[in-house]
Amino acid sequence: MSMPGLYVSPEQLMQDRADYARKGIARGRSLVTLEYDGGIALVAENNSATLRKVSEIYDRIAFGGVGRYIEFDQLRVAGVRHAELKGYQYSRSDVEARSLANQYAQMLGQFFTHELKPLEVEIVVVEVGSGDEANQLYRIQYDGTVMDEETYCCIGGDADAVRERVAEGYDPEFDADAAIGLARAALAGPEREITAPDLEVALLESIVPDTSHRRRCFRRLDDAEVEAALGDDAEEPEDSADQEDS
Amino acid sequence: MPFFAPGDDPGASFLELLRRTGNEPFGDLAQVAAAEGGLGSLEGSHATTVLAVRSSGGVVVAGDRRATSGHLISHRDMRKVFPADSYSAVAIAGAAGPAVQMVRLFQLQLEYYEKIEGKPLSLEGKANQLAEMIRAHLPQAMLGLPVVPIFAGFDLADGRGRLFQYDVTGGRYEEQDYATAGSGSLHAGTVLKLGFRDDLSEPDALALSVQALWHAADEDSATGGPDPVRGIYPVLAAIGPDGFRQLDDAESGAVFAALQADLASGGSGGGSSAHRGEVPR
Numbered sequence A: 001m002s003m004p005g006l007y008v009s010p011e012q013l014m015q016d017r018a019d020y021a022r023k024g025i026a027r028g029r030s031l032v033t034l035e036y037d038g039g040i041a042l043v044a045e046n047n048s049a050t051l052r053k054v055s056e057i058y059d060r061i062a063f064g065g066v067g068r069y070i071e072f073d074q075l076r077v078a079g080v081r082h083a084e085l086k087g088y089q090y091s092r093s094d095v096e097a098r099s100l101a102n103q104y105a106q107m108l109g110q111f112f113t114h115e116l117k118p119l120e121v122e123i124v125v126v127e128v129g130s131g132d133e134a135n136q137l138y139r140i141q142y143d144g145t146v147m148d149e150e151t152y153c154c155i156g157g158d159a160d161a162v163r164e165r166v167a168e169g170y171d172p173e174f175d176a177d178a179a180i181g182l183a184r185a186a187l188a189g190p191e192r193e194i195t196a197p198d199l200e201v202a203l204l205e206s207i208v209p210d211t212s213h214r215r216r217c218f219r220r221l222d223d224a225e226v227e228a229a230l231g232d233d234a235e236e237p238e239d240s241a242d243q244e245d246s
Numbered sequence B: 001m002p003f004f005a006p007g008d009d010p011g012a013s014f015l016e017l018l019r020r021t022g023n024e025p026f027g028d029l030a031q032v033a034a035a036e037g038g039l040g041s042l043e044g045s046h047a048t049t050v051l052a053v054r055s056s057g058g059v060v061v062a063g064d065r066r067a068t069s070g071h072l073i074s075h076r077d078m079r080k081v082f083p084a085d086s087y088s089a090v091a092i093a094g095a096a097g098p099a100v101q102m103v104r105l106f107q108l109q110l111e112y113y114e115k116i117e118g119k120p121l122s123l124e125g126k127a128n129q130l131a132e133m134i135r136a137h138l139p140q141a142m143l144g145l146p147v148v149p150i151f152a153g154f155d156l157a158d159g160r161g162r163l164f165q166y167d168v169t170g171g172r173y174e175e176q177d178y179a180t181a182g183s184g185s186l187h188a189g190t191v192l193k194l195g196f197r198d199d200l201s202e203p204d205a206l207a208l209s210v211q212a213l214w215h216a217a218d219e220d221s222a223t224g225g226p227d228p229v230r231g232i233y234p235v236l237a238a239i240g241p242d243g244f245r246q247l248d249d250a251e252s253g254a255v256f257a258a259l260q261a262d263l264a265s266g267g268s269g270g271g272s273s274a275h276r277g278e279v280p281r
Helices: A010-026 A069-089 A097-114 A159-169 A176-188 A222-229 A240-245 B014-020 B027-034 B096-115 B123-136 B137-144 B185-195 B201-220 B251-265 B272-276
Strands: A031-036 A038-045 A054-058 A061-067 A119-128 A136-140 A146-149 A152-155 A199-205 A218-221 B050-055 B057-065 B067-069 B071-074 B080-083 B088-091 B152-154 B160-166 B172-175 B179-182 B235-242 B243-246
Touching: A010 A061, A010 A119, A010 A222, A031 A061, A031 A119, A031 A159, A038 A054, A038 A061, A038 A119, A054 A069, A054 A218, A054 B096, A061 A069, A061 A199, A069 A097, A069 A119, A069 B014, A069 B096, A097 A119, A097 A136, A097 A146, A119 A152, A119 B014, A146 A152, A146 A199, A146 A240, A152 A159, A159 A176, A176 A199, A176 A222, A199 B160, A218 B027, A222 B172, A240 B027, B014 B096, B014 B123, B027 B071, B050 B088, B050 B160, B050 B185, B050 B201, B057 B071, B057 B080, B057 B088, B057 B152, B057 B201, B067 B088, B080 B096, B080 B235, B080 B243, B088 B096, B088 B235, B096 B123, B123 B137, B123 B160, B123 B172, B152 B179, B160 B179, B179 B185, B185 B201, B185 B235, B201 B251, B235 B251, B235 B272
Parallel strands: B057 B160
Antiparallel strands: A031 A038, A031 A152, A038 A199, A054 A061, A061 A119, A119 A136, A136 A146, A199 A218, B050 B057, B050 B179, B057 B235, B067 B071, B080 B088, B088 B152, B152 B160, B160 B172, B235 B243
16 A cells, blocks of 8 residues: 555554545535434434435434445445344344444444545444433544444534534423424524425434334434424424524 | 445345355254254144235234144244234244244344335335245255245235235245135135125124134144133234234234124034034133
8 A cells, every 4th residue: 555665654644544534524414413302313414315314223223424425324234234133143132322333433443544545424323222221322433433422412524513503502301393403403503594305304212102013213204294393384484593492 | 243345245135144144044954954864753833824814905914823743732822923014914834933033034134125225125025035035945844844924914005905825935926815824724715715705894804814713723723712711812913004903912802702702693603613602722
């Protein structure tokens, strides 16, 4: 890989790779995941209806990715495979987000140091707790750094600004609609507006109404459901910054 | 974490993923059986009655609860009807161990496909997946461990219930009205054949299924009837536009109680034991 006679210090090499990955991630739109009173909401700005950023991994686990689609989709598939194999070999209750997050971290770290180029992605792995267990939110960076987040987390190009906006408006008593509303306002910022078709929304619902047959907590909302959650079904209200109050 | 190079990727097949990761789902037992010179002396649990009936709004699936080993009853509350996913069910007849394992693999495969591809398989695709699993299981079937399921579901694209029967080689046969499998299938099939109408409502289809199971249990020692003493009733499930729903024991018990009352009063379900007003146990 390195050319003979050309010395690059390890610090420089890692710095260059990190810059490269960050630049790739910064080009994409952001994703917010936050807890509400009945589970975890994952909300991404995504104008494609078919190329998804948020997906189901396992019964209580969801995945969100930003950056290069093809790269985080590969990670998503690898995660589904890891979870399904583990559930098949042991039991469904042995599949958990923490071990999955560590696997992802190893993989991203491996790519970062050993491959020609790092993966230009940032991902979240979240698990909704069953019963008294707490929810788990992990954020994993392009170099394999894992962060164990509480209540909400944001990834993507504009993540820091989005996180600040979420922090300002967040209330742990939120229901799903309010959480989606805040996520939209945080993703859009003060200058822009995002409508339902440009949002991708999924919920990991901890309260399962029909316990007999439902073990998969993941539920994707379609455009109509997102519109209803945001309260934009009639006409777009002017006070879009106050969506979380609706 | 499994990661594959492009072109070498097992795609949406869970079975292929298992093979690639050293978890061959079908091979090992057949090798053991071959080394032992066949399983002739090892009696598996083969006998059963399971059935599916098309109703006007979908399809009904039912199965008895008895598992036998030779002349002994090994389980009274065995489950032979399973949801395959939200809109389909699989009912098994044959050797219990491999059959239950096949159902598990089938359920995993359907969910795995849905997650990898982002949308569920078509009903036809699901039926074909099951056929492929039965075909892969053929070496074990040849050694005396056959699995012969029924697959039934609600076809969201067509808006109707559909049902499929299989043979041990993986032959897949779509049936229009009803399907049966297991040692009591001959008796159950006759009842269904005589009682089937094109416009059966879901309760009527459930009542007909219960009648068929009762007659199968009446004639076939390896099929269990309702067991009100222990509160164990054959599994009844209905699949319609709202998805899979299994009746709870109280609901199943009520359907059987209605049949029993009908039989006791010399009604249409009447057989030789109807005069005694008793149900076989």
